[in-house]
Amino acid sequence: MKLSQLFTKTVRENPKDETSVNAQLLERGGFIYKNSAGIYSYLPLGWRVMQKIADIIREEMNTIGGQEMLMQAMVEKKYLDTTRRWDVPVGFEIRGKNEEKANFVLGWTHEEVLTEIVARFISSYRDLPFAAYQIQTKFRNEPRAKSGILRGREFIMKDLYSFHTTEGDMFRYYEEVKGAYHKIFHRIGLKAIYTVAAGGNFTVSNTHEFQVISPIGEDIIFVCAKCEYAENSEVSKLKSGAGCPKCGAKLTKEKSIEIGNIFPLGTKYSDSFNFRFTDEKGEKKLVVMGSYGIGVSRIMGTVVEIHHDDKGIIWPETITPYRAQLIALKGGETEANKIYSQLTREKIDVLYDDRADKTAGEKFSDADLIGCPIRLVVSKKTLAQNCAELKKRNENETKLVNIDSLRSFLLG
Amino acid sequence: MKLSQLFTKTVRENPKDETSVNAQLLERGGFIYKNSAGIYSYLPLGWRVMQKIADIIREEMNTIGGQEMLMQAMVEKKYLDTTRRWDVPVGFEIRGKNEEKANFVLGWTHEEVLTEIVARFISSYRDLPFAAYQIQTKFRNEPRAKSGILRGREFIMKDLYSFHTTEGDMFRYYEEVKGAYHKIFHRIGLKAIYTVAAGGNFTVSNTHEFQVISPIGEDIIFVCAKCEYAENSEVSKLKSGAGCPKCGAKLTKEKSIEIGNIFPLGTKYSDSFNFRFTDEKGEKKLVVMGSYGIGVSRIMGTVVEIHHDDKGIIWPETITPYRAQLIALKGGETEANKIYSQLTREKIDVLYDDRADKTAGEKFSDADLIGCPIRLVVSKKTLAQNCAELKKRNENETKLVNIDSLRSFLLG
Numbered sequence: 001m002k003l004s005q006l007f008t009k010t011v012r013e014n015p016k017d018e019t020s021v022n023a024q025l026l027e028r029g030g031f032i033y034k035n036s037a038g039i040y041s042y043l044p045l046g047w048r049v050m051q052k053i054a055d056i057i058r059e060e061m062n063t064i065g066g067q068e069m070l071m072q073a074m075v076e077k078k079y080l081d082t083t084r085r086w087d088v089p090v091g092f093e094i095r096g097k098n099e100e101k102a103n104f105v106l107g108w109t110h111e112e113v114l115t116e117i118v119a120r121f122i123s124s125y126r127d128l129p130f131a132a133y134q135i136q137t138k139f140r141n142e143p144r145a146k147s148g149i150l151r152g153r154e155f156i157m158k159d160l161y162s163f164h165t166t167e168g169d170m171f172r173y174y175e176e177v178k179g180a181y182h183k184i185f186h187r188i189g190l191k192a193i194y195t196v197a198a199g200g201n202f203t204v205s206n207t208h209e210f211q212v213i214s215p216i217g218e219d220i221i222f223v224c225a226k227c228e229y230a231e232n233s234e235v236s237k238l239k240s241g242a243g244c245p246k247c248g249a250k251l252t253k254e255k256s257i258e259i260g261n262i263f264p265l266g267t268k269y270s271d272s273f274n275f276r277f278t279d280e281k282g283e284k285k286l287v288v289m290g291s292y293g294i295g296v297s298r299i300m301g302t303v304v305e306i307h308h309d310d311k312g313i314i315w316p317e318t319i320t321p322y323r324a325q326l327i328a329l330k331g332g333e334t335e336a337n338k339i340y341s342q343l344t345r346e347k348i349d350v351l352y353d354d355r356a357d358k359t360a361g362e363k364f365s366d367a368d369l370i371g372c373p374i375r376l377v378v379s380k381k382t383l384a385q386n387c388a389e390l391k392k393r394n395e396n397e398t399k400l401v402n403i404d405s406l407r408s409f410l411l412g
Numbered sequence: 413m414k415l416s417q418l419f420t421k422t423v424r425e426n427p428k429d430e431t432s433v434n435a436q437l438l439e440r441g442g443f444i445y446k447n448s449a450g451i452y453s454y455l456p457l458g459w460r461v462m463q464k465i466a467d468i469i470r471e472e473m474n475t476i477g478g479q480e481m482l483m484q485a486m487v488e489k490k491y492l493d494t495t496r497r498w499d500v501p502v503g504f505e506i507r508g509k510n511e512e513k514a515n516f517v518l519g520w521t522h523e524e525v526l527t528e529i530v531a532r533f534i535s536s537y538r539d540l541p542f543a544a545y546q547i548q549t550k551f552r553n554e555p556r557a558k559s560g561i562l563r564g565r566e567f568i569m570k571d572l573y574s575f576h577t578t579e580g581d582m583f584r585y586y587e588e589v590k591g592a593y594h595k596i597f598h599r600i601g602l603k604a605i606y607t608v609a610a611g612g613n614f615t616v617s618n619t620h621e622f623q624v625i626s627p628i629g630e631d632i633i634f635v636c637a638k639c640e641y642a643e644n645s646e647v648s649k650l651k652s653g654a655g656c657p658k659c660g661a662k663l664t665k666e667k668s669i670e671i672g673n674i675f676p677l678g679t680k681y682s683d684s685f686n687f688r689f690t691d692e693k694g695e696k697k698l699v700v701m702g703s704y705g706i707g708v709s710r711i712m713g714t715v716v717e718i719h720h721d722d723k724g725i726i727w728p729e730t731i732t733p734y735r736a737q738l739i740a741l742k743g744g745e746t747e748a749n750k751i752y753s754q755l756t757r758e759k760i761d762v763l764y765d766d767r768a769d770k771t772a773g774e775k776f777s778d779a780d781l782i783g784c785p786i787r788l789v790v791s792k793k794t795l796a797q798n799c800a801e802l803k804k805r806n807e808n809e810t811k812l813v814n815i816d817s818l819r820s821f822l823l824g
Binding site for chain 2: 104163
């Protein structure tokens with residue numbers, strides 16, 4: 001993509017109404033646009049990142065047998081009446097222009113909908129287990145939407161649901177999902193801590209969260225550095241200063257961002273919908289369920305909170321909008337054009353700063369702000385040695401790379 | 413995908429509450445699920461088709477320079493107040509549980525939102541032209557949602573918007589989009605007729621539609637068989653029986669489905685938002701806009717209306733959920749397992765009917781209903797000749813294909 005054609009532009013000043021680093025940098029870089037409190041549009045650069053995050057999640061969900069689908073956003077009252085969740089305050093009500101009463105809510109979770117759907121197809125133990133998921137825009141009426149895209153009223157989420165004959169089988173799959181989640185967060189460049197948490201609207205028993213330590217997070221967790229144990233302060237008995245329940249070591253108190261969660265739902269929803277299967281002995285039993293969420297847009301915000309410096313974003317290679325930002329300086333334009341065409345033909349994604357009316361300084365600032373992992377500069381000076389200057393976003397040194405070996409440098 | 417693992421199942425009987433062929437076949441085949449009137453979920457098979465349609469559209473939109481993004485679903489009142497479209501009856505209002513008045517509407521179109529967004533970035537003639545698009549769930553309060561997924565209250569749409577310095581440049585791009593649309597519909601297996609149509613909520617001048625002739629369509633168009641001319645009856649002066657305005661030939665009256673439309677918006681929205689650019693002479697002028705829609709879910713429905721027989725759907729190869737349906741019959745299970753693993757490794761998408769508790773007749777019926785372009789049968793009888801039996805969904809003959817050459821048959 002040529003920067004001269006990209007319709008967004010970078011902005012030098014922080015937006016006045018944003019206090020979080022993720023919103024400041026993402027808005028200044030032209031990744032997102034704030035339409036309303038807690039409601040953002042994803043601009044071309046931001047949408048590329050979001051699609052890459054979604055693709056990584058999709059790949060790992062498919063690997064553990066998740067079947068992708070898409071449920072509706074307009075959830076009819078009948079669904080939430082069944083589980084008495086119609087009046088939960090996070091739900092936005094939907095009304096036709098001439099209707100007095102709302103009969104729909106904007107989907108904020110889909111246990112009820114999916115339970116009804118799968119109940120049409122599942123009757124025998126032979127039909128179980130299975131898991132289905134979607135990557136979808138969700139809506140929650142957060143009274144104080146803040147923290148940029150970490151907590152929006154409209155956001156994108158992956159929600160997976162699994163269905164089993166026994167609690168044991170559900171917990172077996174629970175461990176598979178846990179493994180897949182760790183892989184996803186690792187691939188995206190986030191160190192996630194598996195944390196014991198409370199129930200909530202969804203479930204009665206304990207649940208688990210994946211937490212990323214960051215000062216902007218809304219959660220407080222207690223982490224044991226010695227063994228792999230962490231507890232959300234909501235459920236923690238450790239506030240008093242007691243040691244780790246596993247090894248007795250002292251725990252660290254951290255303010256933290258929840259980027260994923262997994263819930264053993266048990267038979268809560270199958271009971272409400274009387275969703276049963278026939279077991280080997282011909283007995284009708286309730287289906288056992290689990291649900292598993294990842295905040296896709298929240299991940300983009302978290303990555304920015306974790307991976308940035310005072311100049312801008314530092315994208316992990318797996319989710320960067322472009323592999324490299326190529327900058328043409330005076331005397332380097334013709335050769336830079338050629339390099340851009342060649343790399344594009346080779347399917348290497350390059351953001352090409354071909355703008356004639358910008359200074360070298362402005363171009364360097366924009367590259368730092370946008371945050372692609374590699375910066376390539378082509379100028380009269382570098383061309384004198386048949387080279388481009390290569391600099392990694394997270395390193396300070398520059399080096400000259402022969403133009404003919406750029407391709408292998410970028411692929412490796 | 414193994415049919416024994418896919419959580420959906422086919423249904424023999426037509427759903428009682430659906431009268432359209434698309435809804436009947438898509439629900440029976442396990443492609444969609446009706447959640448509420450005019451509101452459907454896309455089940456795994458249907459979601460695969462939808463993603464393939466979206467990818468074809470995406471590819472052609474990128475080819476004509478469209479920049480993909482995603483705008484919000486919750487559109488604040490301020491946007492529609494600017495163009496006096498807040499009270500348009502198709503808008504669903506959104507309210508928090510404790511709010512008396514709605515301050516948001518579910519996005520049914522995004523001219524206002526995108527105009528505000530791009531106005532932040534565009535100031536000079538040098539920034540123009542450009543085009544941005546999204547593939548997004550849209551919401552319209554259709555009083556009588558019917559015709560299955562041809563007209564839903566919640567549906568998936570591609571909307572592209574273009575921005576120009578002059579009307580001439582807008583009409584130049586208009587022709588590019590027209591070309592891209594013809595390519596898309598051709599690739600998807602639909603014969604679309606370019607049709608002159610009326611304005612509507614969006615624009616004051618004439619617009620154009622892409623119509624597919626089908627008895628279920630809600631539109632009536634007049635088509636000239638001789639020259640490539642068609643008019644929507646809404647604007648037609650031809651109702652009286654007059655001839656084609658181009659060649660004078662007799663016109664045919666057809667009931668028809670609108671699958672795409674293109675609108676020369678002119679300065680309607682830039683005027684409302686006072687969205688101006690500075691031209692070469694330093695004068696401030698209104699930006700000229702166009703908007704271009706394709707109904708993504710409607711296309712899936714239209715394809716089913718056009719491509720089916722009394723046994724089920726006949727998917728075009730470009731959007732089929734799976735390239736082939738592989739059926740294991742008695743004595744062929746072991747070899748069918750091998751073939752399935754091999755084809756899957758080679759990235760050839762196969763739906764594998766490995767169900768042990770179904771008869772050959774049931775498996776054949778399901779393959780016809782689901783409608784993959786190729787059916788492969790592996791049985792004791794075919795294996796006697798080291799072959800699988802291959803049948804195309806749209807042909808009657810079967811032929812034996814050597815197992816070792818299956819791969820090249822499926823790739824070709």
